[in-house]
Amino acid sequence: MLNFTNNKFIKIMRPPLVYTLIFILIYSCSKPESFNDLPAQQHTLLPGLNVESSYLKDQLISFNMIDSEGNNITSSTSFIVDNQLINGNTISYDELGNHEVYADYTIDSQIYSTDLLVFNIVEPINKVVVEDYTGTWCGYCPPVAHAIYELKEVYDNIISVGIHNNDELTIDQESDLRSELGISGFPSARLNRTISWLDPYQISDVNSLLSEENDVAISINSTLENIELGVDLRIVSNVELVNHKLVIYLVESNLIYDQSNYFNYVEDSYFYNLGNPIENYSHQDVLRKSITNISGNALDIIQPLNDYKFNFNVQINPDFVVENLAIVAIVVDSNNNAINSQLGVVNSFQDFN
Numbered sequence: 001m002l003n004f005t006n007n008k009f010i011k012i013m014r015p016p017l018v019y020t021l022i023f024i025l026i027y028s029c030s031k032p033e034s035f036n037d038l039p040a041q042q043h044t045l046l047p048g049l050n051v052e053s054s055y056l057k058d059q060l061i062s063f064n065m066i067d068s069e070g071n072n073i074t075s076s077t078s079f080i081v082d083n084q085l086i087n088g089n090t091i092s093y094d095e096l097g098n099h100e101v102y103a104d105y106t107i108d109s110q111i112y113s114t115d116l117l118v119f120n121i122v123e124p125i126n127k128v129v130v131e132d133y134t135g136t137w138c139g140y141c142p143p144v145a146h147a148i149y150e151l152k153e154v155y156d157n158i159i160s161v162g163i164h165n166n167d168e169l170t171i172d173q174e175s176d177l178r179s180e181l182g183i184s185g186f187p188s189a190r191l192n193r194t195i196s197w198l199d200p201y202q203i204s205d206v207n208s209l210l211s212e213e214n215d216v217a218i219s220i221n222s223t224l225e226n227i228e229l230g231v232d233l234r235i236v237s238n239v240e241l242v243n244h245k246l247v248i249y250l251v252e253s254n255l256i257y258d259q260s261n262y263f264n265y266v267e268d269s270y271f272y273n274l275g276n277p278i279e280n281y282s283h284q285d286v287l288r289k290s291i292t293n294i295s296g297n298a299l300d301i302i303q304p305l306n307d308y309k310f311n312f313n314v315q316i317n318p319d320f321v322v323e324n325l326a327i328v329a330i331v332v333d334s335n336n337n338a339i340n341s342q343l344g345v346v347n348s349f350q351d352f353n
Helices: 142-154 174-181 204-211
Strands: 007-012 020-023 048-050 054-056 064-066 078-081 097-107 110-114 117-122 128-134 158-164 188-191 216-225 228-237 245-252 255-259 278-283 286-290 308-315 325-332 338-345
Touching (some): 054 216, 128 142, 128 338
Antiparallel strands (some): 007 020, 245 286, 245 325, 255 278
16 A cells, blocks of 8 residues: 555635645554454554555555544445446446546545545556575575576576575574475475475576466565555455465575585586685574464465455564565465465565555
């Protein structure tokens, strides 16, 4: 959802006089999360015109208007979309594109208008998550990290997670995840959680996955104050999702630790003559905290073209470097196949696409 920090009400008088009030837009919780270990926080609509930044084709869009005292005045508000007054407060589109909306309403016989806001009709983009099971002690592991780097140089829609074992970067639930997904050795690389990506880690192995159409859109908005991390997640699907799970991870990049390297004397290796260990090796997208259960938390049935919103509040290690943190969200099916995934930098909003 966009955070429209300049969402204004404009009072129209004769002679004209303009008073500007600034409002912010936050998420409304259209569906309470079903997770037992992470209770949902109730969201309230704050003053202003409430509209999401993106919707899917044929999704019913509902506009809401809240006055400065927190009253829902949607029923007495007129909504103008693309310069046309619409009937009621809902609309939908069967084509992709950008649209504009503002609202007119009356208080004490005075007419007010909001700023013009933009929303988009989009299709979900297919993103591939690559999980790298590794460790600083694992001398055969560096080629996987390098392959992921090369993959990201070619494709934009790659999301990676480095899951460390038996080193300084290992989280407590790591062994539970390996047990759930059948990871038996190192290095191990997985595409979309369940597809083994094997040496020599060909980029072409990912082509077919990226070219597939996707039905699930995910957005992430996160804020961090001191050690309190808040994550707002929105999911919309074109199709019904049954027996699916939601995985949310906190990852950190640019972590400097020596890395064992068994390719130091292999002349045709990228890691030839870099030393063993490679000193001050930079580890990227390292799993630092599982916000959900490590293998995912059960979702209620996701109905087609409905908004589902979830809120998480957790404490993080104060030693984490904020500028290097990101949220990874993955929707997986009952067989742990990743249906789609999303990456959002902490303290920012990542839209569907």
